[in-house]
Amino acid sequence: MKLKNIYQPLFALLLLLSASFMGCKKDFPVDEDGLLITARAECFVSNFELLGADFITVRAKPVVIDTTAQTVNVEVLFGTDLKNVYPQFSLASDCKLDPKITGKTDLSDLSNPKVYTVVSGNRLVRKPYTVIIKYQ
Amino acid sequence: MRTPSFKHLVLVFFTAAIFLAGCQKEEYKIPDPVSDLTNDAIKRSLGPNIVSQTIEFAYAMALPKEKGKLVLAEVEASIAGASGTFLQNNSFTTGGAGQDVPVLVGEPSVNKDNRTSVTFNVDTNAATLRYFYVIPEEARGKTVSFTFSATASNGSKVTYKLGPYNISKMDIKRLIAVSNNNNAYISIEDMAVYNATSAVGVAGKIDLVYLFRTTPSAFLHGLVSPAADPIYLPGVTLPAGVNRSSKVRREFGVQDRNLANLQFGIYVDDRDFQEIQLANSPNYAIGLRAEASTWVETADGKYRAYIYVNAVSTASGGSAVISILRYAL
Numbered sequence: 001m002k003l004k005n006i007y008q009p010l011f012a013l014l015l016l017l018s019a020s021f022m023g024c025k026k027d028f029p030v031d032e033d034g035l036l037i038t039a040r041a042e043c044f045v046s047n048f049e050l051l052g053a054d055f056i057t058v059r060a061k062p063v064v065i066d067t068t069a070q071t072v073n074v075e076v077l078f079g080t081d082l083k084n085v086y087p088q089f090s091l092a093s094d095c096k097l098d099p100k101i102t103g104k105t106d107l108s109d110l111s112n113p114k115v116y117t118v119v120s121g122n123r124l125v126r127k128p129y130t131v132i133i134k135y136q
Numbered sequence: 137m138r139t140p141s142f143k144h145l146v147l148v149f150f151t152a153a154i155f156l157a158g159c160q161k162e163e164y165k166i167p168d169p170v171s172d173l174t175n176d177a178i179k180r181s182l183g184p185n186i187v188s189q190t191i192e193f194a195y196a197m198a199l200p201k202e203k204g205k206l207v208l209a210e211v212e213a214s215i216a217g218a219s220g221t222f223l224q225n226n227s228f229t230t231g232g233a234g235q236d237v238p239v240l241v242g243e244p245s246v247n248k249d250n251r252t253s254v255t256f257n258v259d260t261n262a263a264t265l266r267y268f269y270v271i272p273e274e275a276r277g278k279t280v281s282f283t284f285s286a287t288a289s290n291g292s293k294v295t296y297k298l299g300p301y302n303i304s305k306m307d308i309k310r311l312i313a314v315s316n317n318n319n320a321y322i323s324i325e326d327m328a329v330y331n332a333t334s335a336v337g338v339a340g341k342i343d344l345v346y347l348f349r350t351t352p353s354a355f356l357h358g359l360v361s362p363a364a365d366p367i368y369l370p371g372v373t374l375p376a377g378v379n380r381s382s383k384v385r386r387e388f389g390v391q392d393r394n395l396a397n398l399q400f401g402i403y404v405d406d407r408d409f410q411e412i413q414l415a416n417s418p419n420y421a422i423g424l425r426a427e428a429s430t431w432v433e434t435a436d437g438k439y440r441a442y443i444y445v446n447a448v449s450t451a452s453g454g455s456a457v458i459s460i461l462r463y464a465l
Contacts, residue, residue, distance in 0.1 A: 053417070054387050054388045054389070077354040078354040079355065079358075079423065083416055083418070084385075084416060084417065084418075136352060
C-alpha cells in the first residue's frame with residue numbers, strides 16, 4: 001500500500017472520532033459553582049463550629065441550632081477575638097452556603113448578626129440562618 | 137500489501153541489535169584506593185543560624201598510612217567566630233552503647249583572626265574533628281562560608297568548602313521568669329521583664345503585661361498589652377507611662393525547637409516574621425498554657441516577636457517561664 005493512500009482513511013477516522021467526542025455531552029445539571037444539582041429539597045444547618053485564629057474552638061457551650069427560627073446560637077469564650085474566626089457549617093446533603101466562607105471571617109459586630117443562606121440540593125429552597133453570638 | 141523486502145528486514149535487525157547492545161551492563165569497577173590526603177565535611181546542626189548560637193560541623197581527613205600522618209587541621213570562616221568558637225581536638229569512636237567515645241589527637245585549638253586550628257600531637261593518619269562556630273554579632277543578616285583544610289607530614293594539603301550559610305536577623309532569649317503582680321512587664325525591645333517600679337524607667341518600651349486570673353475560667357495565663365480594654369487587665373494598676381498597644385496572636389500549633397529546649401521539630405525562622413500578618417490581631421492573648429505561644433508586633437512597628445511559654449504555674453498567684461525570638465523589622 002502506498003503511503004499517500006493512507007491519508008484518506010486516516011482523515012476520515014479523525015473526523016469520526018471528533019464527531020463522537022462532541023456527542024459526549026454531560027447530562028447532569030450543575031450550578032454556577034460546578035456543583036451537581038440534585039433532587040433533594042432538604043435545607044437546614046445540621047451543625048456549626050467556630051474556630052479561633054489558632055484553630056482552637058472558641059465555643060463555651062454546645063451550639064444551639066433552631067431550624068424553625070433559622071438561627072444558630074453560639075456562646076463564645078471570654079476574650080475571643082471575633083474579628084479573626086473561622087465559622088464552619090455542616091449542612092443537609094447536597095446543600096451549599098451563600099455567601100461562601102473562604103477563610104478568616106469577622107463576626108465581631110454583635111448588634112448586626114451575620115446571615116448565611118442555605119441553598120438546597122435542587123437549588124430551589126433558600127433558608128437564611130442568622131448566627132447569633134454572645135460572650136460567656 | 138507487499139511483503140517486506142530483504143533490505144527492510146536487515147534494517148530492522150540492525151536497529152534491534154544496536155538497541156540490545158546499548159542495554160549491556162557495565163562491569164563494576166573497584167574504585168581507586170585513596171592514594172593521598174583526602175577530606176570531607178558536613179554540617180551537623182539544623183535550624184536557623186542565630187547570633188550567639190553555635191553551628192556545628194564535622195571535618196574528616198585521612199591519608200594512607202605509608203604516606204605519613206596528619207599534622208594540622210584548620211578552619212577559616214569568612215567572618216571570625218565569636219568567643220567560644222573552637223575546633224575540637226578529639227576524634228571519636230563509637231562505644232558499645234552507641235555513644236561517642238573521644239580520642240585525644242591534638243593540642244587544644246587556637247583561634248587567630250578568622251582561623252581556628254588544631255595541631256596533631258599523636259601519630260594518626262585519620263581523624264574527624266568537630267568544629268563549633270559561635271555566630272558573632274557582625275554576621276547578623278549576612279552569609280558565612282567555611283574553608284576546612286588539612287595538612288599531612290608529607291606536605292600535601294587539601295581543602296573543603298562549605299556554605300555560604302545565611303545568618304538569621306533574629307535575637308533569642310531563653311527562659312525569662314514572669315510572675316503575676318511582680319515581674320510582669322515585658323519589653324520586646326529589651327527582651328527583658330520588669331516589675332512595677334523598674335518599668336516606670338522604661339515605660340515607653342513595655343509591650344505586654346503578664347497576668348494570671350482564675351476568673352473567668354478562660355483567662356488563666358495572659359499576655360496583655362497595657363492599652364488593651366481594661367476587662368483584660370482586671371485589678372492591674374499600670375505604672376506611669378506604660379500604655380503601648382501591641383498586636384498579639386495566640387498560637388497552639390507552633391513550638392520552636394530552639395526555645396522549647398530541643399523538643400518538637402519546628403523552627404521559627406526569619407521568613408515567618410517577614411510574612412506573618414498581625415495587623416488585624418487583637419492586643420491581648422489570654423488562656424495561655426505551657427507549650428502555647430504568641431506572635432507579637434510592637435506598637436511602633438519596630439519588632440515582631442515569637443514568645444513561647446515554657447512552663448506555667450498557678451502557685452503563689454501565678455507565674456510562667458517564657459522564651460523570646462525577636463526580629464527587627
